[in-house]
Amino acid sequence: MVIIGENLHVIAKAVSTAIKERDAKVIQDLAKAQTEAGAGYIDLNVGPMKKDPEENMQWLVNIVQEVTDSPLSIDTMNPVAMEAGLKACQKRPLLNSASGKADSKEQMLPLAQKYNCDVVISVITDKGMPPDVDSKIESIMDTVTYANELGIPNEDIWVDPIILPVSTAGEGQGFAVACLEFIKILEDVLPEIKSTVGLSNISNGVPNELRPLLNRTFLVMLGRNGLYSAIADPLDKEFMNLIEGKMPEIVELIYKTMDGEDIDLSSLSTKEVEYVKTAKVLTGENLYSDAWLES
C-alpha cells in the first residue's frame, strides 16, 4: 500500500501561515516526518491558491524537495498552480486530481500527458457524484477512455471512488459499502489501473478521538479488496503498523468480520473488540451511531 502523506494541507492553520510567511522550516519538518514514517508520496494540498499561484507553488515544491526524496503529489484545483508544481518536480509527480468534469478534462488531464506524470482521476463528472457502484464504474470508464485517447496509459491512472462520511444520516454506510465494492471490481473492468482514496473523509463528522479507528479499519478493508494507495496520515503509528503487516491478528479479525463470520467478542481484548465493532459498522452490518463502540 502506497501512503500519500496528507499532513501538508492548507486547512491546517500552521501550514497556511507558513506558506504566507515563507517559513520553510515548519513545512520541511512535516515533510521529513512523513517520509521517515513511511509515506511513499508527500501531498501538497494548497487548495485553490488564488494568490501568486506560480510563485507560491514553486517555492513550496523546492523547499520540500530539499529535505525529502519522496515524490510529490501536487494537490490543487488551480491549473496554473498545478502546472507550476509539476514543472518544478524533480521526481515523477502525481497530479492530484482530475475528474470527468469538462473543465478538468480540458485543463488538468492534458497536463498529466504533457509532464508525463501519474494522475488521480475521480469518478465525479459534470452530473455530480455517481450514487452507486454501477454508475461510478460507468463514469470512470468514460473518463479513463478519454485519458487513454490523450495518451495516458492505465498504469499511470489512479482512480478515486470518492469516500464520503460514514456518519451521514441514513446514507453514509451505503456509501462505504459502495466504495468497498467499487475497489473490488475495478481491476476487472480496467486492467492495470491503480487506485487511491482520500481516506480520512470516511470519519468526517465523527468525534475526533474516534476518527483514527475508522480510518485504520476502513483502509485494511479497502486494502483487502485491492486498493493501491491512500491519502492518509502516516504519522498515525498504529495505522502504519497495520498496513506494514505488524498487526496480523487485527487484520485477520477485520477480514473475518468482512466475511460475516461469527466472532466471539468475549474472548477478545478491548482493542480487538473495537476493531471488530468498527468493521461491522463499515460493512453495514450494524447501524452507525457515534456510540458504535458502546453498544
Added chain:
Amino acid sequence: MEYKAPAEAYTGVVREITIGKGKKSLKIGGENILPFHFFDQGSNPNSAKFALEVLDMEPQDWPEHLTQPFKDVIADPVKWAKRCEELGADAVFLRLVSTDPAVNDSSADEAAALAKKVAEAISIPLIIYGSGDDKKDADVLPKVAEACDGMNLLIGPVQKENYEIVGKALLDHGHNASALSPLDINLLKELNVKLCKFFPAEKIVIDPESAALGYGMEYSFSLMERVKQIGVITKDNMTMMPIIADLGGECWKTKQAKESKEQGLLWEGMTALSLLLAGANILILRHPDTVNLVKETTEVE
C-alpha cells in the same frame, strides 16, 4: 404441484411495552413482522393505538372545527381528557405546552399537580410530554414523574441534552421513556445506546419526529421504515423498540388543515395512515373523527 406462497420469517422482535397499570393499561409493540405484513411468518400481537391530545392550557391557534368536539371543556384539561376517553381514545396525550419559557413559562410544580389530576381522573392510560424545551423539561419532567410515582406512564420527550436527568427520574418513579431525536437514525440509535446504560431498553419508546403530509412526511416515513426494518430484519438491539408518531400537532398547524374540517381530517388521517404503514405503534392525534377514520380504514376483518 401445490402452490406455496413465499413467506418471510424475521429474527428481530420489537419489545412489547405496557403503558399504565392494571385495567388502566395498554400494550404496544411486540411484533416480529414488518407493518401490515400479515402474509409473512410471525405476528403483531398489539394493533396500533390512538391517543388524543390535550393541552394544559386553552389552545390559542386551533381552528374552530378542531376545538368543536371539546368546546365546552377545552378550558379545563381534566374535563377535556375525560371527553377524549368518552370519544373512544385508547389513551390521553397531555402536552405541557404552557411550561414552555416562550409560552407561559408556568412552573414545574403546577404542571406536576395537573398531570397527577388528569392521570387520576381518567380510566385509560396517560402519556405526558413536556414542552420540548430541553432545559425546562429537565425541570418539569422529573417533577411530573414524581407526582405520578408508580403509575407506569409514558413520559417524554427524553432528548440528547437532558436524558441523564430526565431518564433517572423516570427510572426512579417507574415510568416508560419516550426518546426523541431529530429525524436522524444515527442520532436516534446513539440516544438509545446512551440511555440504555442505566435505563431498561424494555421501557423505551422511539419518537423519531413526525412531520405532516406535504411538510416533510416522507422523511419521517423513511426513517420509521428503516428503524423497523433494522429492528425486525437485522435485529439491532437499539432499534427494536415501539415507535410513537406525534403527528396531530404537525398536521393541524398546516394551512390546509385550518381551512376546513374535511381537509383537516384528511390531512391528519392520511399522515396517520402513512406513518402506520411505515411502522408507528402508537399515534398522537387531535381530532376524534380522525381516530375513527383511521381505525375503520385499517381494521383487519
